[in-house]
Amino acid sequence: MENPAVSFKSLFSKEVEHRSSQRTASPFAVMVNKEVADHVRSWRFIIMVGLIVLTFLGAMYVSLSNISVAVGNLNDPDHLFVYLKLLTTTNGTVPSFYVFVSFLGPLLGIALGFDAVNAEQNNGTLTLLLAQPVYRDNFLLAKFMSALIVISVLFLSLCLLMIGAGLIITGVRMEPVELFRILGFAVLSILYVGFWLSLSICLSVVFKHAATSAITAIGIWLFFTVFYSLLINIILAAVLPDKNLLQPDDLVAYNNLLMNLLSIAPAQLYTDATTTMLMPSIRSLGPMTMEQMAAAIPSPLPLRESFMIVWPQVSGLIAAITVCFASTYYLFMRREIRT
Amino acid sequence: MENPIIELNGLTKFYGSVKAVDDLNLKIGKGEIFGLLGPNGAGKTTTILMMLGLTDPSAGTALICGVNATTHPIDVKRSVGYMPDSVGFYDNMTALENLMYIARLNAIPEEEIKIRSRETMELVGLAGEMDKKASAYSRGMKQRLGLASVLIRKPEVIILDEPTLGIDPSGVKEFLSFIRHLSREQKLTVLLSSHHLHQVQQVCDRVGIFVEGKMLVEGTIETLSRNLFGEESFTVVITVRDSLNKSWAPMKELEQLAAIRKINVSEKSVEFSCTEDVTPDIVRFFVGNGLNVMGVHKKEFGLDEIYEQYFENNLKKNISDGKSGGFFQKSFFKRSRTQE
Numbered sequence: 001m002e003n004p005a006v007s008f009k010s011l012f013s014k015e016v017e018h019r020s021s022q023r024t025a026s027p028f029a030v031m032v033n034k035e036v037a038d039h040v041r042s043w044r045f046i047i048m049v050g051l052i053v054l055t056f057l058g059a060m061y062v063s064l065s066n067i068s069v070a071v072g073n074l075n076d077p078d079h080l081f082v083y084l085k086l087l088t089t090t091n092g093t094v095p096s097f098y099v100f101v102s103f104l105g106p107l108l109g110i111a112l113g114f115d116a117v118n119a120e121q122n123n124g125t126l127t128l129l130l131a132q133p134v135y136r137d138n139f140l141l142a143k144f145m146s147a148l149i150v151i152s153v154l155f156l157s158l159c160l161l162m163i164g165a166g167l168i169i170t171g172v173r174m175e176p177v178e179l180f181r182i183l184g185f186a187v188l189s190i191l192y193v194g195f196w197l198s199l200s201i202c203l204s205v206v207f208k209h210a211a212t213s214a215i216t217a218i219g220i221w222l223f224f225t226v227f228y229s230l231l232i233n234i235i236l237a238a239v240l241p242d243k244n245l246l247q248p249d250d251l252v253a254y255n256n257l258l259m260n261l262l263s264i265a266p267a268q269l270y271t272d273a274t275t276t277m278l279m280p281s282i283r284s285l286g287p288m289t290m291e292q293m294a295a296a297i298p299s300p301l302p303l304r305e306s307f308m309i310v311w312p313q314v315s316g317l318i319a320a321i322t323v324c325f326a327s328t329y330y331l332f333m334r335r336e337i338r339t
Numbered sequence: 340m341e342n343p344i345i346e347l348n349g350l351t352k353f354y355g356s357v358k359a360v361d362d363l364n365l366k367i368g369k370g371e372i373f374g375l376l377g378p379n380g381a382g383k384t385t386t387i388l389m390m391l392g393l394t395d396p397s398a399g400t401a402l403i404c405g406v407n408a409t410t411h412p413i414d415v416k417r418s419v420g421y422m423p424d425s426v427g428f429y430d431n432m433t434a435l436e437n438l439m440y441i442a443r444l445n446a447i448p449e450e451e452i453k454i455r456s457r458e459t460m461e462l463v464g465l466a467g468e469m470d471k472k473a474s475a476y477s478r479g480m481k482q483r484l485g486l487a488s489v490l491i492r493k494p495e496v497i498i499l500d501e502p503t504l505g506i507d508p509s510g511v512k513e514f515l516s517f518i519r520h521l522s523r524e525q526k527l528t529v530l531l532s533s534h535h536l537h538q539v540q541q542v543c544d545r546v547g548i549f550v551e552g553k554m555l556v557e558g559t560i561e562t563l564s565r566n567l568f569g570e571e572s573f574t575v576v577i578t579v580r581d582s583l584n585k586s587w588a589p590m591k592e593l594e595q596l597a598a599i600r601k602i603n604v605s606e607k608s609v610e611f612s613c614t615e616d617v618t619p620d621i622v623r624f625f626v627g628n629g630l631n632v633m634g635v636h637k638k639e640f641g642l643d644e645i646y647e648q649y650f651e652n653n654l655k656k657n658i659s660d661g662k663s664g665g666f667f668q669k670s671f672f673k674r675s676r677t678q679e
Contacts, residue, residue, distance in 0.1 A: 030443040038431070124427025128488065130393060131421040132444040133413050336394035338384070 028138045035146030039112060048108045049154060055104065056158055059097040063089040064169060077281040077298045083178045086166050087185065088278050098274045101189050102267050103225070109196025110217040112147040115210035116201045117332065122208070130337050140332055143201055144325065151193045159186045177280075177303050184277045184307070191317045192270040196221065198324035205331045224265040232261045259286050263313070266320060273313035276306050285309060344369045344496060344528045345390065349399035352385050352552075359385045361552035362399070367530060367545075372522050374543035375532040382552040383532040384424060387500055390530075391421055404495060420489030424501040424532075426481055430474035434484050435460065437473050438491060445492040455491060463487045464513075478505030486514070490521075496528045497521075503538050515542045574638040575618050578608045580631035589628050596620065607633075 025033075039045050063070075063086050070089040073079050090096045117140075120126040129139060159182050163174065199220065203213040236258060246254060262268050276282045280300035284292075301309075343366035350363040360382040367373045375383050388394040390401045392412025401408040408415045428437045438456045447455065460469045463483040468476070476484065482505055489497055499518070503511045519542045522529050533539050539546060540560060547557035556563060583604055593599060593611075601612040611621060618637055625632050 024446040024448050025443065027444045027446065030440070034440060038429075041431070123430070124423065124425050125429055127393070127421075127423040128426055128428070128441070128485075129444070131391060131416060131419075131423070132441060132492075133416040133446075134444055135413060334395060336388060338388065338394070 027132070027134045028142060031134070031138065031142035032146045032149070035142055036149055039146060039150045044111045045150070048104070048111050052101075052104055052108065052154070053158070055100040056097055056162075058094055059090075059100060060086065060162060060165065062091055062094045063087070063096065066091050067170065077300050078279055081175070081178055081181075081280065081300070082170055082172045083163060083166050083174055084181060084278050084280070086162060087182070088275075098185065098189075098271070098278065101192070102270050102274075105189060105193040105270070106196040106221045106225075106267070107218075108151065109147075109193040110200045110214065110221065112150065113143070113197045113200035114204055114214040114217055116143040116147075117204045118208055118213060119204075119210050121337070122210070127337055136333055137329060140201070140325075140328060144198060147197050148190070148194055151197070152190050155186045155189045155193075159183070180303055181277050181280070181306070184310075185274055188270060188273050188277065188310075188314070188317075191314065191321065192266060195266050195317055195321050195324065198321050198328065202324045202328040202331070205328050205335075225267055228265045229262055229268075232258065236261075256286060263316065266317065269313045269316045273310040273317075276310045276313075280306060282306075282309070285313075342369070343367055344404055345373075345530065346402040347386075347390070347399070348402070350386065350389060350396050350401055351398040352382070352389060352394070353397045358552050360389070360396075363552070363554055365547065365554065365557070367528060369528055370522060370526040372519065372529040372531065372542055372544045374539035374546040375530060375549055376534065376536065376539055376546055377532075377549035378534055381549045383549055384500055386549075387421070387498055387530070387532060390498065391415060391419060418495045419498060420492060420494035420496070421498045422482075422485040422489050422500060422502060424504060426485035426488075428473035428476070428481065428484060430472065432473060433470050434465065434473050434476060434480075435469040437484065438469075438487055441488045442491050447492070459487045459491045462490065463517075479507060479510055482506055483514075494527070496530070498530045500532050501534075502531060503533065503535055511538055512541075518542060573613045573616050573618075575611045575613065575621060576608055576636040576638065577611070577621060577625060577632060578634040578636075579625070580607070580633055582606050583609065589624075593621070593624060 066089050067082065067085060070076070070085045071079055071082055078084065087098060088096050117126070120129065130136065163179070163182065166172075167174065196217070200213065200217040203216050204210070207213040207216065236254075240254060240257075243251065243254065263272070272285050276285065280303075281298060283296070283301060345365065345367040347363050347365040350360055351358070352360040363386060375386070377383050385394065389396045390403055390408050392408040392410075392415060395409055403415045404418050406414045406418075428434070429440070432440070435456055438460065439452050442452045442456055443449075457466075457469070460466055463486050465480060465483055465487065468480060473481070473484070482502065486499075486502070489499075497518075502518075503514060506514055515538055518529060518531075521527055531539065531543065543560075545557060545559055546563070548555045548563075556566070558566070583606065590602065590604070594602060596617065598613045598615045598617045599611055600614060601610075603610040603612075611617075616637075618635060622632060622635060
């Protein structure tokens with residue numbers, strides 16, 4: 001620290017001249033950059049990506065070995081969509097990729113978000129960061145956006161890899177409809193993981209310890225995957241009259257209620273939406289009467305109609321993300337930042 | 340004071356029903372070094388957080404460079420460099436990368452960042468360690484890096500919360516003289532919070548003693564000492580070999596001396612409170628009367644005594660409240676400073 005004043009002064013004066021002429025990145029972009037780099041280098045992300053890539057390869061291997069059977073099955077109205085078949089065909093031993101994602105997606109989202117805020121707070125870096133001229137919501141947004149970017153790149157590249165591999169192996173020309181449906185599937189997967197991401201970021205604001213927020217997030221995930229549908233069935237069976245004694249109209253109402261309650265679970269929303277996207281012959285997610293089915297020719301739906309069917313599911317997912325993010329915002333914006 | 344750079348008006352903060360900061364009014368002028376003194380839990384950090392808009396006051400306003408910190412925290416943070424008491428860095432990045440990240444967040448042009456980061460690292464004495472991971476840094480090195488992260492953005496105001504915590508004694512001296520140097524050179528305003536009295540005494544222009552959310556007193560150290568001890572700002576303690584009788588006759592003569600205000604005799608020592616330094620006269624008098632003088636101590640009133648004096652009432656209250664902190668405070672602050 002010899003002669004500090006002199007060197008400090010030179011530091012100051014040099015700065016002033018340059019300032020105006022140069023372009024600088026906004027603090028938000030700087031934070032997103034750094035967060036993405038952190039995610040990509042972190043072990044937990046590498047492990048999660050490893051898991052997802054392994055299941056992807058497993059599912060692809062199974063579907064590729066059964067693709068000729070599936071495409072040759074004339075009873076299936078979707079049998080000509082080779083690339084959609086690649087994503088959905090199974091031999092019954094290994095679930096297809098979108099089922100894997102409905103399980104692993106939440107884990108990925110939780111892994112990327114559970115310590116987003118509280119770890120920074122415990123390390124003392126949050127105070128350092130917020131002492132800089134940076135908006136608080138930029139900090140939250142950077143945390144969310146960076147993880148979302150990483151997830152998007154992951155799913156999009158997996159889908160494109162699948163398409164490329166399919167092109168090389170089968171040599172079949174791809175229909176534009178298929179491409180859009182597969183991209184729709186990728187977007188749905190990103191939204192689904194995004195929901196768990198925003199939930200875990202919210203929990204990382206609520207809880208001081210990273211472990212608590214991780215356990216809570218995993219608890220919520222387990223509740224929705226394992227217990228939620230059981231619980232709804234038990235409660236409905238106890239509260240409502242026996243199904244077998246109901247009039248047909250009441251039965252429809254009963255089933256509708258059950259469907260609506262089950263769709264609160266994000267995994268249900270995701271599976272409903274992806275199956276509709278990947279299997280063009282699905283016409284409705286709810287119960288249908290014989291009258292509605294009468295004279296319908298089993299054939300694939302146009303892309304637009306499939307979008308119409310999954311629209312409620314997509315809105316549901318986006319709404320869930322928004323609720324989580326808004327509560328994170330509400331909890332964090334006026335909070336005292338202290339280590 | 341005209342155009343104060345930091346102006347706190349009736350700043351109050353409640354945590355539930357507990358008043359952490361109680362109606363604080365404070366003005367700090369440009370280029371001043373102000374020391375905020377107080378025991379742990381006095382509300383120093385809370386006050387600082389309110390000045391930066393990192394927590395909202397329950398009442399009152401904090402104006403930094405004329406900007407309200409609660410409603411416009413970004414503008415305030417642009418001109419204020421803040422170093423928290425336990426500053427943390429990203430462990431997976433090197434110290435230089437950490438500093439460059441801070442520089443980027445402050446919108447310093449990309450071309451300059453590298454040069455300036457290096458220069459600032461040299462400035463705070465970390466030139467040799469800049470490529471080490473921040474996780475390998477010791478507490479004191481982190482503190483220096485924290486200062487670097489404050490300096491790299493050339494602030495108008497520097498707020499340092501317990502800046503000397505964890506630095507070795509020689510480092511502390513260097514650190515504080517460096518801050519003083521900077522403040523004088525660049526007309527930087529510095530607000531320093533600490534419970535280390537000696538250190539604050541060395542560098543601060545003005546101090547404020549802050550206890551339980553209240554600013555008990557503020558001013559220069561000399562004013563404080565004069566206000567508190569009146570004119571009895573010299574105390575001389577003389578120790579003799581044999582016990583003294585309280586009604587020792589010649590003592591009356593000493594009481595005649597104009598400068599002496601109070602004499603306190605206890606067994607082998609006599610304490611004189613005087614308005615001016617009459618130590619030689621007293622010693623001459625003792626020797627002249629055939630007493631064996633063993634030692635002469637002259638007490639000067641530093642912050643310790645000031646602090647202690649202000650704490651006395653406070654401590655009594657704490658002890659009667661049954662607070663366990665009282666004992667530690669007492670033993671910690673009782674270290675009276677004496678000079679031969």
